[in-house]
Amino acid sequence: MAEFKLNEAKLDELVNALKSEGYRVVAPVEEEGVFVFKEVVDPGEMRLDVLRTARSIKEWFFPRVEPTLRYKFDRGSVTCKGEMPQSPPKTVIIGCRPCDSASLPILDKLFDWDFRDEYWFKRREATTVVAVACDAPDSYCFCTSVGGSPDGTAGSDLLMRKTVGGCYLFESFTKKGWSIIETAKGTLEPAGQNEKVLVGEVPKRFDLNSVKPWLDNNFDHDYWKEISYKCLSCGACAFVCPTCHCFDIQDEADLQGGVRLKGWDSCCLPIFTRHGSGYNPRDTRDARYRQRVMHKFTYYVDKFGLTACVGCGRCCVSCPIDMNICTVVAGAAELAETST
């Protein structure tokens, strides 16, 4: 139940209040013609009306490339320094959509699996996530097919919902979310009893329950060849995806020393699984695209009990040849229905 609301005209004040409390404010900001999550310098550049940023909020927890180690060479010996962030800056991400927030608890499972990746969790602890419910989802959205909704709360500390009267209702779910309300109290006003909220509708495209059993039994189905025939193996889908987490580890150095880097990778790239011998267990596009779908819709479910797709639609929008994971999975669900 939302107790507070913020008039749209006071968004600048909200940003300033958070900044003066020491928060690094991150929000959708235009950069070279696209919207991405960036630190807000001028409150006016924050754009809460952007439905789908080019990339997800993932990079604020799991950067595209980050050092894990720096080393120096000194007459044959090596000295190393670990690069794990000990106390990342207190950050608030404002204006991500509920699908992006939902990706965070999904990835928590992976990064906490047995070996705990503190690079992820240090930033998770330092960051408050304020999502904005979607009042105008588009045809690429399919959150409702993978367990989410346009005003879903998973992974968010606070949810803002737009009202007919040009306000945002504030509802917090965690201590971190409440701290935002406390900080911004001067800009907020009490919410009315019957505020009319604008929340869009996302039609359900497939039945998730029928997808997994079909995938589990159809590793060798011709479907994989059919759908991945046009895949370019470019990997764009993975880089824009909020839940794709595969990474590479590489060294870069000169004569004085260097750095070990952990950076995003993609299962669609042929080199991803290629052995030193040249042998590649996933040497065809269909094997790689199948891996992408299987990983999200069955392997991840087996491991962690969650589907690793939030239905944001970014991979579909970004694909140069219009591969659409929603259509692919819906197709699998259809095959599941016709085969029973």
Next chain:
Amino acid sequence: MSADIYQPYLMRVEETTDEAPGIRTLKLVFQDTVAGQNFSFRAGQFGLYSVFGEGECTFCIASSPTRKGYIECSFQQVGRVTRALRSLEVGDTVGFRGPYGNWFPLDEMKGKNVILIGMGIGLAPVRSVIWNCLDLRDDFRDVTVIVGSRSVDLLVYKRELRQWEEMPDVNLVKTVDPGGETPDWDGKVGFVPTVVEEVAPSPDNAIVVICGPPIGIKFTLLSLEKLGFSPDQVYTTLENKMKCGLGKCGRCNVGNTYVCKDGPVFTAAQLKSLPQEF
């Protein structure tokens, strides 16, 4: 301070041994002696070895856990990191993360006949098991070691093959592929699956460990089946490409099974139940 799972131990190269053309063994000791004393592993586990400035590379630990104070790795030079590893000299620094993954069932093998088969560089993980068994010889019944290679010069651990040959309580069978023999070769000539059928170990109260190239494993499994071994008695390893070794980087999986976490050791029965994508 929380633990950083990507930090390697710093190791010093203590010894280098050329095993075969392009194949070298490095003996590594921990620079931090306390870390060295606290380090333990089981036969079959692996690690990420790194040359600073070049990158990390995954191999099994080729030495036996019964030999304390050091670890060894054996590798074939194929790419950037292995080339750099091969160029290291005694005293140089190497990074090591590990031990990772599961291990061979040494506990279960106690009181049983053990048949240990290594093909090519695949002898490296088997060597860890061999020395583990030989260092605790009384725990096991018959120890049969079958070693195969494409040619005589490509046989690895040649010095140790002689040692095992001379041990009265080890049955060592060595073979090279037809055409790979030399005039003074004193072993068998034939592919490992054929030789296994000739040696014909009994499946009774026995466990098999087998490592090598996928094609060699595939056909040796058929031979073992013919001899009456069940797929539960046969252990092997999968050697998928890895970057993290920690179950996160996402490339070593076969179906929902992560080689780095659920493996690298699998029974032949487990391999049969996986999607054939390895």
